Amino acid sequence: MAVEPKVMEHVRAILEQFGNKYITTEGVLKRNSVIEDLDRYDRDLITALLSDELIHTSYIEKIADIEVFKVNQFIEMFEFKHYWEDSYTKYSNKIGLTAGGKFIDESADVVLDFPFKDTVLKAGMSKEDLENSDDADEPFLNEVIAKPEIDELFEPKIFVNAKKYNVRGGRTLPLSLLTII
Incomplete structure (x- = not known):
């Protein structure tokens, strides 16, 4: 059973306005295209997304009377391929230590430090x-x-x-x- 949260329904409806730029003719979401345009702060895409009330209230934080779009948190939603397919969690059936969102056994940035190593x-x-x-x-x-x-x-x-x-x-x-x- 595929589970698609309300925010993804809103995102899909907004992205359909752009024709086949973000959604294929078969109705499949082009996640990489969306992420690339969000990384480049595409004015049209971000304006369309923030005009939706649900997305605005979910991903905008007011700091010093300035509204800031939490673009990294919004992009995370697209980066996990099976994120929404069968549950509301992005975590797999794996328990372990993570650094930067990656398990340490999957990262090359893990170093064992100890006294007198140098x-x-x-x-x-x-x-x-x-x-x-x-x-x-x-x-x-x-x-x-x-x-x-x-x-x-x-x-x-x-x-x-x-x-x-x-x-x-x-x-x-x-x-x-x-x-x-």
């Missing part, structure tokens, strides 16, 4: 590091403030006195072969 942990990796310092100082280096220190941490390193072990035993390799990236 830092690098400078941690000692050996017993020598602990022996050379009075305490285990493992600071967090901020990516912006301590950029030179972080760049130094991530520079390629060279092993000294490294040995390669095989079946017969170990042998020393030239330093040029032991660069780690």
Whole structure:
């Protein structure tokens, strides 16, 4: 059962005045054409819509003695394809968190933020590091403030006195072969 609220009946009656600009010959509403003209503040369309008393009282807000047309709220009515087909709600059978009218699993604008996300942990990796310092100082280096220190941490390193072990035993390799990236 299709449900069409009173405001849509009024909108359809107004749009029929424009011929086939907003309604096809089969009687189907051209939602995109209406939305595009509302976004461009088409003078003829908005004048015709606001001349209807129901639309005027539903979508006009008086601010400082000036009437403001809530065009974004009016456009929302057209943006949901199945908005009016079987109920008076625009919400689907889905429960979840939304941001900007979209579920967060459908949006690319969702970011996980947490403390120290913008830092690098400078941690000692050996017993020598602990022996050379009075305490285990493992600071967090901020990516912006301590950029030179972080760049130094991530520079390629060279092993000294490294040995390669095989079946017969170990042998020393030239330093040029032991660069780690």
